[in-house]
Amino acid sequence: MGCVFGRELATWFLGIYLVTQNKAGISCLTLHRQLGISYNAALRMKHKLMQVMMERDNSWQLSGFVQIDDAYWGGERHGGRRGRGSENKAPFVAAVQTDADNHPIYMKFNAVDNFRRKTIQEWAEHALKKGVRAVSDGLSCFRGIEDAGCQHTAIITGGGHASMENELFTWVNTMLGNVKTAITGTYHKLDPKHLGRYLSEFNYRFNRRFDMPSMISRLGRAAVNTAPMPDRLLKLPDVQWKPG
Known part of the structure; x- marks a missing residue:
């Protein structure tokens, strides 16, 4: 039992390393291949880590x-509205x-x-x-x-x-x-309802870029202090600000 738990924990830490150290991001498919876990498990890991990044960076404000x-x-969709609409x-x-x-x-x-x-x-x-x-x-x-x-x-x-x-x-x-270049080059398809999480991934790395090694332990600590995110919540849209 302890060995199984240890392997799972090691997989999570390796996943944190891959997510935090890839400047252009890393797709769920690449996580699946490099970690040797199922695609669905890689998808859940990726979105849970991005959720942690989003909640962490939402807790502080820009200044100056x-x-x-x-x-x-x-x-734009063929036959649909053009421009901002x-x-x-x-x-x-x-x-x-x-x-x-x-x-x-x-x-x-x-x-x-x-x-x-x-x-x-x-x-x-x-x-x-x-x-x-x-x-x-x-x-x-x-x-x-x-x-x-x-x-x-x-x-x-x-x-x-x-x-x-x-x-x-x-x-x-x-x-x-x-x-935009990084997202286009890394992800074959990005569901717009999860755009907030993907953007937070880039926010998190950029805002901590001067100390890349510590990013691994920092994200790990943030993860254990973030509320659990079951599958049913992971599937919901993650737009952060809507009109009141």
């Missing part, structure tokens, strides 16, 4: 100067905290239900400390940041290369590109 942008995951696009907020030298310090990429002012206010109340100096594009929903008690500057960029070249959005644009 923060670059913010709206983003979507997914493409597409039924196949999952919205998320991208936020990057920078220091006085405009270097990126922390990031929060969080799935949201929509881009409405009330939703963004609720997101900001959870994700940003009071008094944060936030900069975003001119999307009207970002006025919710002000409603949450933060300083907010909206800059009309017009989209396209103009927004990409604006140094006030350098790091949020860079991180968006990196994360």
Whole structure:
């Protein structure tokens, strides 16, 4: 009995190592192959660890100067609505905290239900400390940041290369590109209802990137202090902020 438990524990620690040390993420299929466990067991492990990452990073807030942008995951369905109204696009907020030298310090990429002012206010109340100096594009929903008690500057960029070249959005644009490229290259299919967990995986690694070895023990400690996540809860959508 002890040997079986020991093997299971060793498998979990190896799984934690693989999830935390792969910069571009690791798919459930790769976990299944490298750990020698069933695909369904690898799927449960992956989602449980991502849930821990999500809950851990949701417990603290960005401060100082923060670059913010709206983003979507997914493409347009044939015959469906186009642009932001597409039924196949999952919205998320991208936020990057920078220091006085405009270097990126922390990031929060969080799935949201929509881009409405009330939703963004609720997101900001959870994700940003009071008094944060936030900069975003001119999307009207970002006025919710002000409603949450933060300083907010909206800059009309017009989209396209103009927004990409604006140094006030350098790091949020860079991180968006990196994360989308990594997700596309690692996962064959990402269910939009679990986008929040997948984004949290990238948040967790980036925010602890200066001490990669300790990430293993830190995630292990966080896991034992996180409420159990049975299969029925793992299957539910994990959108973090919905309109009140």
